[in-house]
Amino acid sequence: MTMEKSDECNNTSGQKPPYRPVVIVHGLMTGDVSTMQHLAARIAELHPGTKTYVIDRFCGLASLEPLWRQTRKLADDLLKICSLHPEGVHIIGYSQGGLIARGMIEEYGTEHNVRTFVSLSSPQGGQYGAECFTKMFPALTARTAYELFYTRLGQRALSVANFWYDPRHRDLYLKYSVYLAVIDNVKQESSCLHLQQNENDNGLKTMMGNMSTAVTSSTTTVAETNDDTQKNIEARVAAAIAAVSAATVKISESHNDNNSDARSVTTDVDTLMAMVSAHDNYCAENDNYNSNPNIKKLGLTRLQRLVLIGGPDDGVISPWQSSQFAVLDSSGGLIPMRERRQDDVYSDNDPIGLHQLDMTDRLVEYTVPGVNHHEWHHNEKVLRECIIGWLD
Structure with a gap:
């Protein structure tokens, strides 16, 4: 729905404080935790007595850590908060934080x-637009990013690969996506995932042997650490950024040489990614492939309300309707959430419960024009007319 006066969320009339606690999950590269404190403070002002929890893990550069690592660590915090408040809590996930919040739920x-x-301007339908990444990865383009992001190791390098959705390569998306396709509950689960990883590890050793000892020794030390201090997380991410940057240049060069065969660069990409992937750690962390798909659906259908907020002037989320679970088709046409029927999130088997939420009037959408992506969590009108009324 478009945000107009008639859309104001006045559902809390007649209710009195204390209000339920609110958990806030920051977005990608949003700096330290102070960037979300304004939102927390305004909620407390509008709803006096509200206890707010602003998640302070994986801020700044660390927010580029792979999403399952972030989801599992942040879930520890969320479940502790839930245990402290048996009356229930609310959660606001901004941008990438909305995907992490959904993953936890x-x-x-x-x-x-x-x-x-x-879900505050979060790419719930995935991202297909490289403009927001060009400063970090100048050679990255939307048309070629899949050659890097849809590799086994590319998925384990940086968070942005985990929610990349290239509509021209849905087959590769379903094969390689370790996060978005999983939380969408549309990915065929593999019982031999760990076997495949072990086999690939042997190939990695061979590839690593072809690299200079000086380069590999300095980077694998970073990759293999289990220390999740901010310093080591940022070191891992910095190494990943360097590797991804080099990989995007190689991909770009391969296309400039009129060689568009993705396989021609796969070895280079996987070799670079091997420098920053702690494979044993990720094997241990990929237990999500064995989770019960019914639990994913239960997680969302237990909600009293799912609120999806986005707008046409966002400038980062692409397409912006992804904030409301829309995706593009292979020709670039928009497929709204309710038309994602064929083996997708709104199909008859309702893999994550969106249809059930929708049919029971528990799914609310707001389309808000005139708001830039970096302004959502500061915008007073968005807070007053789209958010605060649902925080009972």
């Missing part, structure tokens, strides 16, 4: 007590 569907989930 789905993966811990029997454990959380989240009542309202506000």
Whole structure:
């Protein structure tokens, strides 16, 4: 729905404080935790007595860590908060944080007590636009990013690969996506995932042997650490950024040489990614492939409300309708959430419960023009007319 006066969320009339606690999950590269404190402070002002929790893990550069690593660590915090508040909590996930919030709600569907989930300009349908990454990766383009992001190791390098959705290569997306396709509950689960990884590790050793000892020794030390201090996380991410940058240049050069065969650069890409992937750690962390798909659906359907907020002037989320679960088709046409029927999130088997939420009037959408992506969590009108009324 378009944000107009008639759309104001006045559902809290007649209710009195205390209000339920609100958990806020920051977005990609949003700096330190202070960037979300304004939102927390305004909620407390509008709803006096509200306890707010602003998640302070994976801020700044660390927000580029792969999404399952972030989801599992942040879920520890969320479940502790839930245990402190048996009356239930609300969660607001901004940008990438909305995907992490959904991942937590789905993966811990029997454990959380989240009542309202506000997805604030979050690419729930995935991202297909490289403009926001060009400063970090100048050679990256939307048309060629899949050659890097849809590799086994590319998925384990940086968070942005985990929610990349290239409509021209849905087959590769379903094969390689380790996060978005999983939380969408549309990915065929593999019982031999760990076997495949072990076999590929042997290939990696061979590839690593072809690289200079000086280069590999300095980077694998960073990749193999289990220390999740901010310093080591940032070191891992910095190494990943360097590797991804080099890989995007190689991909660009391969196309400039009129060689568009993705396989011609796969070895180079995987070799570079091997420098920053702690494979044993990721094997241990990929237990999500064995999770019960019914729990994912239960996680969302237990919500009292799912609120999806986005707008045409966002400038970062692409397409912007991804904030409301829309995707593009292979020709670039828009497929709104309710038309994602064929083996997708709104199909008859309702893999994550969107259809059930929609049919029971628990799914709310706001389309808000005139708001830039970096302004959503500061915009007073968005807070007053789209968010605060749902935080009972």
